[in-house]
Amino acid sequence: MKGILLLVFFSSLFFYATGQSAPLQNGGIDHLMRSNGRIFVVVSVMLVILTGIIFYLIRIERKIKRIEKDAV
Amino acid sequence: MAADSNLQVKLSSAMRKNWWKIMCTVLLSYTFFAGLLFNVPQLPQLEETIRNLYFHVCMWFAMMILFTASVIYAVRYLRTTNIRFDIYSRQFAAVGILFGVLGYATGIVWMSYTWADPNNAAFVSYGAVAKEPKLIGTAIALLIYLAYFILRGSIIDLDKRARISAVFNVLAFTLLFPTIWILPRLLPSLHPGREGNPALNTNDVDARMRIVFYPAIIGWTLLGVWITSLKIRITLYTDQKLLKA
Numbered sequence: 001m002k003g004i005l006l007l008v009f010f011s012s013l014f015f016y017a018t019g020q021s022a023p024l025q026n027g028g029i030d031h032l033m034r035s036n037g038r039i040f041v042v043v044s045v046m047l048v049i050l051t052g053i054i055f056y057l058i059r060i061e062r063k064i065k066r067i068e069k070d071a072v
Numbered sequence: 073m074a075a076d077s078n079l080q081v082k083l084s085s086a087m088r089k090n091w092w093k094i095m096c097t098v099l100l101s102y103t104f105f106a107g108l109l110f111n112v113p114q115l116p117q118l119e120e121t122i123r124n125l126y127f128h129v130c131m132w133f134a135m136m137i138l139f140t141a142s143v144i145y146a147v148r149y150l151r152t153t154n155i156r157f158d159i160y161s162r163q164f165a166a167v168g169i170l171f172g173v174l175g176y177a178t179g180i181v182w183m184s185y186t187w188a189d190p191n192n193a194a195f196v197s198y199g200a201v202a203k204e205p206k207l208i209g210t211a212i213a214l215l216i217y218l219a220y221f222i223l224r225g226s227i228i229d230l231d232k233r234a235r236i237s238a239v240f241n242v243l244a245f246t247l248l249f250p251t252i253w254i255l256p257r258l259l260p261s262l263h264p265g266r267e268g269n270p271a272l273n274t275n276d277v278d279a280r281m282r283i284v285f286y287p288a289i290i291g292w293t294l295l296g297v298w299i300t301s302l303k304i305r306i307t308l309y310t311d312q313k314l315l316k317a
Contacts, residue, residue, distance in 0.1 A: 033185055034185065034191065036120065037119035037120035038119045038120050038121045038185055038186075039108075039119075039120040039121075039123075041120075041121045041124070041181060041182060041184075041185045041186075042107075042108070042120060042121055042123045042124055042127070044181050045124050045127050045128055045178040045181050045182060046104070046127055048174065048177045048178050048181060049127055049131070049174050049178060052170070052173065052174045052177060053170075053174070053295075053299075056170055056299065057299070060299070060302060060303060060306070063306055064306060067306065067309065067310060070313075
């Protein structure tokens with residue numbers, strides 16, 4: 001499960017990088033990313049950080065759960 | 073009445089102990105609010121993406137500060153052989169790597185729409201981005217810290233593991249100097265500010281950005297310390313059980 005989540009997280013990064021292969025394309029996510037002075041680049045950066053930290057916190061929480069189970 | 077004042081005492085002691093967590097929350101809220109809404113200098117290559125200074129760059133600052141904390145505890149372990157410091161050192165390094173990886177991940181997004189953007193007048197090929205000294209330097213630094221965990225995992229004896237990995241931690245921190253502080257300043261780079269202290273040079277970073285940037289660094293670092301403190305508490309608890317068993 002963790003592996004799948006990590007895979008989704010990192011493959012979503014390549015999703016952003018695919019903008020290069022098609023120059024001057026004006027549709028979909030690429031268009032959105034370049035609109036409004038490219039502010040959505042900042043938004044995606046914030047989302048990447050948030051996702052990363054939340055995944056990390058979930059991992060810590062799993063560890064705590066395991067310890068709680070042992071304590072009982 | 074008595075219960076009421078008791079609660080007050082409890083609350084105030086919690087405030088005294090956890091003031092930095094409140095500060096972290098306040099500073100990060102300010103970062104997100106001001107980071108998106110305050111005025112920034114308009115540069116044609118960057119436009120609004122300049123705001124990533126408060127996110128992407130802060131990841132690296134938090135990483136450096138957490139690695140510094142890690143090496144301080146490694147040295148303290150070597151001086152006192154108190155296993156507590158070994159746990160501190162290990163967890164600070166782990167969260168430092170988290171922030172390093174997040175710095176990389178956010179860098180991928182940012183560069184896709186600035187340096188390596190074919191729609192941009194200042195387009196740079198992927199090959200040129202890959203030659204970026206900061207990318208290579210930080211990759212080496214992060215790999216050295218990953219090696220620290222491989223080393224830890226390979227030694228079963230508690231004291232031996234603590235001692236050897238503390239020494240390795242000092243080495244890893246020393247290698248941060250050439251890889252992320254010296255080499256990127258010597259080689260041609262796409263990153264701005266290599267002539268001085270990147271991001272800290274007051275002539276380099278606009279005053280409008282500094283009022284958000286410095287609080288942002290503190291906020292992100294405190295978040296890292298907060299996560300680290302939770303990890304430390306878990307490890308202290310499990311190790312205690314181990315020692316008792």
